[in-house]
Ligand SMILES: Nc1ncnc2c1ncn2[C@@H]1O[C@H](COP(=O)(O)OP(=O)(O)O)[C@@H](O)[C@H]1O
């Protein structure tokens with residue numbers, strides 16, 4: 192089985208004012224290599240929490256998250272950070288670009304920390320693919336929301352990660368930019384054979400993925 196992720200019996204609880212709140216309940220699923228999976232579900236159903244676990248930014252209360260043969264719930268913080276840096280691209284609703292870096296510098300950044308050669312040429316080439324090469328020397332504050340998110344996608348995908356985790360990447364965009372940005376993300380992940388987990392409220396977008404998983408009240412409903 193060429194699974195990239197195996198989540199087994201995952202539970203995530205938070206202690207809030209002495210109460211144990213169950214955020215994720217007995218989650219089990221696998222993600223194959225080069226698969227695009229949409230995660231849908233109402234606000235508060237646990238989608239962001241699930242991505243936090245899959246990125247190793249959070250650890251589960253119990254259960255295991257095997258990613259590329261390593262259990263993210265068993266290894267230390269340092270190793271989790273290393274794995275994230277090398278193998279996981281993250282995209283958020285709020286873009287989170289580095290404000291004092293140009294578009295080009297933002298895209299080059301993960302390639303630089305991963306010591307990838309010819310990072311400038313590669314960044315320019317992806318900015319070209321994303322229709323942004325004429326904006327390469329602009330700061331994020333000089334770009335529109337759609338342009339900022341295209342830069343964020345270029346940054347998340349430029350270093351050839353194993354997977355891109357995108358948390359409502361079009362949540363702050365108008366319908367025209369939603370279409371543009373999501374098509375770029377899906378096409379690029381197909382072209383480069385990079386796995387994609389896409390959290391979205393947009394059913395048109397979810398249907399363009401290979402598979403849809405629904406979260407309801409912290410549980411997967413198939
Ligand atoms: N750090 C936290 N402490 C306590 N509760 C949290 C924390 N983070 C999220 N929650 C709760 O977990 C539930 C799921 O949240 P979240 O994963 O953000 O859902 P979604 O992304 O689907 O909207 C919500 O009820 C939220 O209030």
Ligand SMILES: [Mg+2]
Pocket residue numbers: 238239240358
């Ligand atoms: Mg969320």
